[in-house]
Amino acid sequence: HAAEAQRTDLMTITRHVLNEQSRHPESRGDFTILLSHIVLGCKFVASAVNKAGLAKLIGLAGETNGEEQKKLDVLSNEVFVKALVSSGRTCVLVSEENEEAIFVDPALRGKYCVCFDPLDGSSNIDCGVSIGTIFGIYMIKDKDNVTLEDVLQPGTHMLAAGYCMYGSSCTLVLSTGNGVNGFTLDPSLGEFILTHPNIKIPKKGKIYSVNEGNARNWDGPTTKYVEKCKFPQDGSSPKSLRYIGSMVADVHRTLLYGGIFLYPADKKSPNGKLRVLYEVFPMSFLMEQAGGQAFTGKQRALELAPTKLHDRSPVFLGSYHDVEEIKALYASESSSA
Ligand code: P6P
Numbered sequence: 001h002a003a004e005a006q007r008t009d010l011m012t013i014t015r016h017v018l019n020e021q022s023r024h025p026e027s028r029g030d031f032t033i034l035l036s037h038i039v040l041g042c043k044f045v046a047s048a049v050n051k052a053g054l055a056k057l058i059g060l061a062g063e064t065n066g067e068e069q070k071k072l073d074v075l076s077n078e079v080f081v082k083a084l085v086s087s088g089r090t091c092v093l094v095s096e097e098n099e100e101a102i103f104v105d106p107a108l109r110g111k112y113c114v115c116f117d118p119l120d121g122s123s124n125i126d127c128g129v130s131i132g133t134i135f136g137i138y139m140i141k142d143k144d145n146v147t148l149e150d151v152l153q154p155g156t157h158m159l160a161a162g163y164c165m166y167g168s169s170c171t172l173v174l175s176t177g178n179g180v181n182g183f184t185l186d187p188s189l190g191e192f193i194l195t196h197p198n199i200k201i202p203k204k205g206k207i208y209s210v211n212e213g214n215a216r217n218w219d220g221p222t223t224k225y226v227e228k229c230k231f232p233q234d235g236s237s238p239k240s241l242r243y244i245g246s247m248v249a250d251v252h253r254t255l256l257y258g259g260i261f262l263y264p265a266d267k268k269s270p271n272g273k274l275r276v277l278y279e280v281f282p283m284s285f286l287m288e289q290a291g292g293q294a295f296t297g298k299q300r301a302l303e304l305a306p307t308k309l310h311d312r313s314p315v316f317l318g319s320y321h322d323v324e325e326i327k328a329l330y331a332s333e334s335s336s337a
Contacts, residue, residue, distance in 0.1 A: 011194040013183045020176055030089050034112055037087035041080040042164040049166040052125050076118040084114055091143040092151055094277050094309055113138040113151055115277040121246030130167030132248025136282040155302030161282035165248045175289040201292040205258025205319040208239045209250045217266030221329035251283050260318035272314035276306045280315045293323035297330050
């Protein structure tokens with residue numbers, strides 16, 4: 001009967017967030033409403049991504065409306081912007097797809113800022129590799145006088161963060177500051193159901209994840225760390241290399257299996273490639289909430305203070321002890337410098 005009860009006691013993402021919110025009596029459901037609009041965006045993108053491969057076929061065979069097949073990342077961005085604005089709970093949006101911040105019409109403003117990458121890794125769509133939406137949520141002090149400075153906050157001010165991975169299944173991983181939970185979309189219900197409660201990343205992992213093709217340009221500590229992964233000096237077995245090249249997929253595997261994900265700085269890109277507000281901060285927030293760490297090579301990733309919307313930063317994130325090892329290498333380099 002327990003299994004039966006479990007099966008019929010559907011813990012949807014909305015119900016889960018309502019439960020969490022009940023711990024904040026002062027909140028009036030605004031966050032729950034904001035989240036329901038983010039979830040709507042994810043459901044739309046999930047269905048569009050699943051059809052992406054067929055779109056050309058359908059286009060050829062069916063009645064194309066003449067409109068040039070919109071790139072999925074542009075379409076996804078439009079859906080998220082409209083969903084977030086219409087939620088009436090946001091006052092400023094930062095999207096990977098928009099050079100400038102989007103300030104919501106004052107009549108529709110709410111108290112949240114959402115920074116997001118609507119379809120990260122979209123270059124992988126055509127070969128069917130998992131891609132994802134990444135988002136981070138801040139509270140804005142005064143929604144009627146919001147400025148860019150209000151958006152350029154350190155990650156330690158982030159209230160919530162998450163990603164939705166569009167892969168073999170559609171999985172939404174979310175933290176509102178009280179641990180990390182994973183939800184899987186049940187297409188027959190159109191609901192995200194709690195499937196991975198209270199995710200904790202293993203303290204140590206056997207996998208490292210980095211684009212080895214950039215090895216020629218790495219700095220000393222990263223080079224030394226990767227060398228240690230491949231030729232351990234303490235008699236332990238070498239780590240395995242897993243690199244998908246889609247951040248959401250690489251981070252999701254790291255969160256569940258343990259290990260470390262690295263996007264280091266290199267001579268060509270002194271600040272690495274990944275963006276602070278909508279890639280580094282949300283993933284760092286999740287890793288810390290799951291008992292892991294996130295480091296930039298100089299400091300705790302969440303303590304970074306971005307100066308521009310699309311600032312980049314190197315990032316090393318994952319299992320607590322694995323990140324400790326690379327922190328020690330950077331520390332010894334800076335002390336000997
Ligand atoms: P590289 C995808 O383009 C992306 O922004 C992330 O999703 C991914 O982790 C990274 O870039 C891959 O970059 O240089 O290894 O191809």
